[in-house]
Amino acid sequence: MAWAEKFKLNKQLIKAVTEAGFDMPKEMQLKTLTRIAGGQDVIGIGPEGAGKTTTLVLGTLNRFGYKADGVPRALILAPDQERVFEIVAQFDRLNRNSTLRIVSLHSGAPVDQQMDDLADGADIVVATPDRARAIYLKLGLNLNKVNFMAIDDAHLIVKQGLQLPVIELANSIDKGQHLVFTEVMHDKLEKMLAPFMLNAATIEVDELPEEKIRTHPQILYHVPNFGTKLNLLSLFMYDEELFTKTVVFANTKTTAETLYKNLENRLRKSVVLLAPAFHEHHQVKDINEFKANDAQRVLIVAGETVTDIDLSGIPFILHFDLPLEKEEFIGHIVNNNLEAEEETLAITFATDIELDQVRKIEQATGQKMQSVELPEELVIQKTRKQKESEKVVKPTKEDPNKHVPGEAFHEKKPENAKTYNFSANKKAKMNKKKNH
Template sequence: MWAEKFKLKKLLVRSVVEAGFDTPKEIQLKTLGRITGGQDVIGIGPEGCGKTTTYVISTINRFNHDAEGVPRVLILAPDQEKIFEIVAQFDRLNQNKSLTIVTLHAGTGTEQQMDELADGADIVIATPDRARAIYLKLGLNLNKVELLVVDDAHQIVKKGLQLPVVELANSIGRAQHLVFSEVLHDKLEKMIAPFMHLPTTIEVEELPDQQVPMHPQMLYHVPNFGTKVNLLNLFMYDEELFTKTVVFANTRQTAETVYKSLQNRIHNAVAILNPTDFEYNLVKDISEFKADDSLRVLIVANENTESIDLQNIPFIIHLDLPADKAVYIEHVSNHDVNAEDETLALTFVTDLELDQVVKIEYTTGQKMQRAELPEELVIEKERKQKEAEKEAAKKPVKADPNKYEPGAAFHEKKPENSKTYNFSSGYKAKLNNKKKH
């Protein structure tokens, strides 16, 4: 199968089969031919779909027995643990013992790694920051690199390592570029745009056959946390639709911040489950919230919170995704599939949480329905953009005598005073999922 589909060396085909890979996975079927042809590729797929094996196979296939000892392949990974996984896969599939692999990471001293590079390296596997540091010390030769691989690129973005990736890529001459990630989002696209040349994007969505019974889920993709809070306020202002809602945040500090924001609009209709401060409207148990008709919103901090009975709650909102996907799945699992009143789960995520969504979908065997953001939603500006605008506002601007400036009567309304809470009947129907709560 491998020999029929791809132009792989016979020794490599034998190694792949002996390692237990009898047939190529979907991502290998869709990408290996393009990689062998020299094309830049972006491979997107869930954990375990075969991304690492794909580029390990294509990397080994590039080398003949006459390895030169000068780096021809640079593989960037987010951390030391991932580097060890990659090395293990090379050891498993590589029978060309003349190949030399050198790893660069924080687990070993810089001087020792520079000595290893000086002794000769055909493949370098590194974290972006350590590779950049050694390159600047003139210890990493990139002149003959012909393949740059960025693995777990979404994690690299999460760690804020975009700049060293771009600098290393720009320091390499003409080369092929492969990027593998669980998700593709704006921040990741911004990182790879400077060096990818007409890439093809291959995405695979492997879901298990067995599905976990879940409440209907709607996913709202927003740019930042401030917009999450605006969206929550927008929804909660509609007391006709959102009669009882439990909102999950990851920390007590976030829960208290959200509480104060909601209290400005819905006043005493919001409460926190077991807050640290008595100044908040508190609820000691979920049963209190269910029984109190004056309460519409209960905010729960995931930290130090035991299992909570969410049965008969019309709306469950995750403002943050828990670090442990099992916590989310427990919240949203449908324990009574025959219930007449069905709960709707709304999840708010930013770019950096999309990989957690993929893991949840893979575990549950179900995709979350992507929802459009309401037109009335106020998109919060990024903090850096706000700071830049503040600095620009401090600089004196010469007045244009020919330009008419409106007076105080024309001042723009503040977001909190704007009327942003009237939903169309069609949008309400979507949220209701054709069921009354």
């Protein structure tokens, strides 16, 4: 009866989890369920299999210790139809309250049918954000009495670009408790949660398997966007003394060609593409040809065109993109020769939306990638939105004869103006640093 000893769950739930085969609570449940029962907002971060969905379902059901009245009290958001079905299945597995009605909203059924389901009565609504928002705007989803909102797989919601519906739904709920479960936390997810997760407790669990896969040493560079990835790749590959032989993996032929064109202007014939994906650029037929040619330093490989590649003897293996299948990545970094004289280093570039793939790889290999700081000399590429937000608004023309009583005016020196762009020499003198 470990569940009864550790948590204030109602008797129906205690019996349900025991009969479902959950003999012992997982670390995620141990660290969060008491807080959830106490009404606290919680952000739970953990890998796949950490028990996040079960925690969400138990935390939701524990609120319904009374006879339900058919009016939505809880809203559960999931990234897609498949996850909605999985959550509903877990509710069905653990729910012993026969009066409790659960309705799902997703793209797999007509809107009118789902509005009719809601009209028949719903206590818990499990939905994708876009479908829930669409029905809410049609006045089919009543949020007036919702006092409990939970988000499962929040990182995937961000990856699919569904942040706005989530924020709008959260803002439509006057007050209540919020739960968020995710595999990773990053800037884009934090931005989505900021409007409604003000004083949440963040609980993170990290359950790595005991058995580890033998891999090359790995380091991770967390970069903000694709453009910064390109800048970082160029910065590394221009270092001829360090990066003597590097294989760079991209997910698609289009990305591989972009990398080639970005490097080719400076590296010339020392950068090549792996055939047969390309025909009009410098290329090699196989990796052995690349290994044998000392003049060739960088080999770019489009992952979609290659299923097996011998990377033995390559000093640097760099993943510009993360493959969708973690097995493909692991196949590149497995160390099959522990006696090798020269050690191979595996380097990974990852943006916010790729961090969940990083975590899946770490779970599969049983070890963390070493996260390192970005080089100081790296140019951080601005996104289009950042550039647009920084555009200077031109002031409107004022009447030169217009006089404002009491106003003193003097023109600022250029260097005192906020919009003034100091030259490199000027900045160096200001900072008393040598200008390189």
